[in-house]
Amino acid sequence: MAGQEKTSRKAAGTAAAVRRPRSHRTNGGAPRGEAGDDIGLDALVGHAGYAVRRFQLWIFQDFIKTLATVDIRPTQYSVMTVIGANPGLSQMAVAKRLGIERARLVHLLDSLEERDFVSRVPSATDRRSHALHLTARGKTALAQFKRLAAEHERHVAEKIGKENREQLLQILACFT
Amino acid sequence: MAGQEKTSRKAAGTAAAVRRPRSHRTNGGAPRGEAGDDIGLDALVGHAGYAVRRFQLWIFQDFIKTLATVDIRPTQYSVMTVIGANPGLSQMAVAKRLGIERARLVHLLDSLEERDFVSRVPSATDRRSHALHLTARGKTALAQFKRLAAEHERHVAEKIGKENREQLLQILACFT
DNA sequence: CATCAATTGTTGTCGTCAACAACAATCTTT
DNA sequence: AAAGATTGTTGTTGACGACAACAATTGATG
Numbered sequence: 001m002a003g004q005e006k007t008s009r010k011a012a013g014t015a016a017a018v019r020r021p022r023s024h025r026t027n028g029g030a031p032r033g034e035a036g037d038d039i040g041l042d043a044l045v046g047h048a049g050y051a052v053r054r055f056q057l058w059i060f061q062d063f064i065k066t067l068a069t070v071d072i073r074p075t076q077y078s079v080m081t082v083i084g085a086n087p088g089l090s091q092m093a094v095a096k097r098l099g100i101e102r103a104r105l106v107h108l109l110d111s112l113e114e115r116d117f118v119s120r121v122p123s124a125t126d127r128r129s130h131a132l133h134l135t136a137r138g139k140t141a142l143a144q145f146k147r148l149a150a151e152h153e154r155h156v157a158e159k160i161g162k163e164n165r166e167q168l169l170q171i172l173a174c175f176t
Numbered sequence: 177m178a179g180q181e182k183t184s185r186k187a188a189g190t191a192a193a194v195r196r197p198r199s200h201r202t203n204g205g206a207p208r209g210e211a212g213d214d215i216g217l218d219a220l221v222g223h224a225g226y227a228v229r230r231f232q233l234w235i236f237q238d239f240i241k242t243l244a245t246v247d248i249r250p251t252q253y254s255v256m257t258v259i260g261a262n263p264g265l266s267q268m269a270v271a272k273r274l275g276i277e278r279a280r281l282v283h284l285l286d287s288l289e290e291r292d293f294v295s296r297v298p299s300a301t302d303r304r305s306h307a308l309h310l311t312a313r314g315k316t317a318l319a320q321f322k323r324l325a326a327e328h329e330r331h332v333a334e335k336i337g338k339e340n341r342e343q344l345l346q347i348l349a350c351f352t
Numbered sequence: 353c354a355t356c357a358a359t360t361g362t363t364g365t366c367g368t369c370a371a372c373a374a375c376a377a378t379c380t381t382t
Numbered sequence: 383a384a385a386g387a388t389t390g391t392t393g394t395t396g397a398c399g400a401c402a403a404c405a406a407t408t409g410a411t412g
Contacts, residue, residue: 101372
């Protein structure tokens, strides 16, 4: 296959959204330097899912990093927040509200209970279910988590812009 | 999608330590939230990460469902799209461009090559790297995938609104 | 030219996460 | 009381991101 010349331009019409006029990439078949930026995404630029995936990756990494000192991950934070705002909820109710599997919530609560942040109190009215509560330690801890989470949220605002963040929240409000 | 409980199911007593006992909600007006939706999210409503997570979950599920007949997942689609638009790229270049680990790309390409969608051509200039190309079958397949992906994108527009989707893409453009 | 550092593809492990399936204990309904 | 549904639990599967290590190869340095 020595002569792959410019096979090229085959991307043809569909792309159109490429940023730079793509110079010589398909030349000798060599993946040369490509600093990495003149590679077109083609149809992906029009897909919300791709942008959202990249964004979520960034946002979760920043969240984890910002709350690294307290070792709290996004899902753990969401669970504690909901329990703190609605004491006595069952695991089923929390799982359904947050859109996570109740099977997964078991392990999440295990770790949070192990760290003495939440407690599973046997429900008085239904011996199957547990009433979830924050411990005293959990409440003060959550207060700190919220401060750190607010700091993380400022990082988001810095990244995409204050008003863009507002719009984003408004657009996606129907999913919360 | 799947899980609307048609209720008559009462979330009943168990969790209701604090919640109000869902008295009679006059069914007259808007058919707003059913069953257990008076659970507050507290600080979560102000966090972009939470909304984004829920959105991405929805969007990926719809993508997978919409492309279920061809058995293509979002990541596979993104890989094929980039290769289709930039034939001859190395695995390193694709991985870097899409923000996925090159280790992970190995398995991705294994499965795509197994299905005869892409091929790893030994690079003429660098015996370490492979030049990635779509096979003839891969090209026609990708064309169909793009049609289905466009259909999925219409679902997104229906869900959040046409102009909201546009804004979203614009806001998150810096991550693509 | 020889040597050392860097790159590329690959393999492997680890931990997170969503999706299911099954189960025992316990309501709820009939 | 019997049948059916719900709750918490355990387990499995598969996709996914992050890391670490390795052989082959390339590039840079002396």
